[in-house]
Amino acid sequence: MPIKTANPFRDPLEHMRPEVNRYLTLLKEGLESGDLPLLYGPAMERLPGQWRQHFMTALGEIPQTLVLEIGSHFGEVILKMAADHPDTALIGMDITFKRVVKVAQKAQALGLRNLVSVLCNAKALDQVFADGELDGIFIFFPDPWVQKKRQLKNRLIQTEFVQVLQRKLKPGGFFWFKTDCEPYYAAVCEAFDGQLWESGQERQGIPSEIYTSRFERLFREQDLPTYEFCWISRGPIRTDL
Structure with a gap:
């Protein structure tokens, strides 16, 4: 199920019932507990211009390189890239709850601290990242x-x-x-x-x-x-x- 709201900082789950899609609960609990490396809605509002700092806690230092994948699907490419380049911070962006959760679950299982899975429409890119913030x-x-x-x-x-x-x-x-x-x-x-x-x-x-x-x-x-x-x-x- 894809997100409907065009505002990247609005909670896409606020008017949705958990029984509609079981990944809604996994998404919400994963964010609130911090157990899954994922982000969506209001949790991203402070991050434009601060994405490297977001990775600092997990990596122990501010990463020099920040790369975004638009349309991560189930993460095959970005997961391998994160494993091959542990010093590079990677953001996987997708519009469906299931894909975002699945990528985050796989990253957690693989111990990839340099990857975060983001629920967001790429058409909001101008709002989510500062100018000159991305390396790729x-x-x-x-x-x-x-x-x-x-x-x-x-x-x-x-x-x-x-x-x-x-x-x-x-x-x-x-x-x-x-x-x-x-x-x-x-x-x-x-x-x-x-x-x-x-x-x-x-x-x-x-x-x-x-x-x-x-x-x-x-x-x-x-x-x-x-x-x-x-x-x-x-x-x-x-x-x-």
Whole structure:
């Protein structure tokens, strides 16, 4: 079940009955007890600009690198990334209660102190992170919205969202994208075409060959093509021109 509220700091559970979805209780209890590394609603309101400090208690020091995955699904990629890079703070963002809880449960079971699972719609990215706060953002195989032409407006990665990404990433930060939909890939490449971005492969030491999602392996097994790129932010948008 996905969240309905567009306000990332509003409690999405306040008007919902626990019997509607058993993960509601797990989500609430996990946050209140601190037993699960997850966040949602009002608990995130103080964090824009303070995400690194949030990880300090668990890691013993402020992490130098902060990376966000949008659409963590059940965490296959971000869990492996967190295990491979224990000094990197990772945030997995998703819109469904079950996925957020599952990722948090797996992180806890694996003893991954550098990962937090967040219930949030990525369209609220501008509110949840301060400008220049992130070192990297990656999105693997988002919904391409190709069933009907009118659905194209539902795609997350469009020109306006690319401008948000530019603000949230520090200069030199990366945006890493994968899809099986060639038209979506072409549209995203067009949206990133400009002087504020450059193509590159430097991902804060995170190599691409290690991280393939279940979707990517499925496509490869069927000999279906997939598409990816990594763009590097060249700096903040000038607002004084």
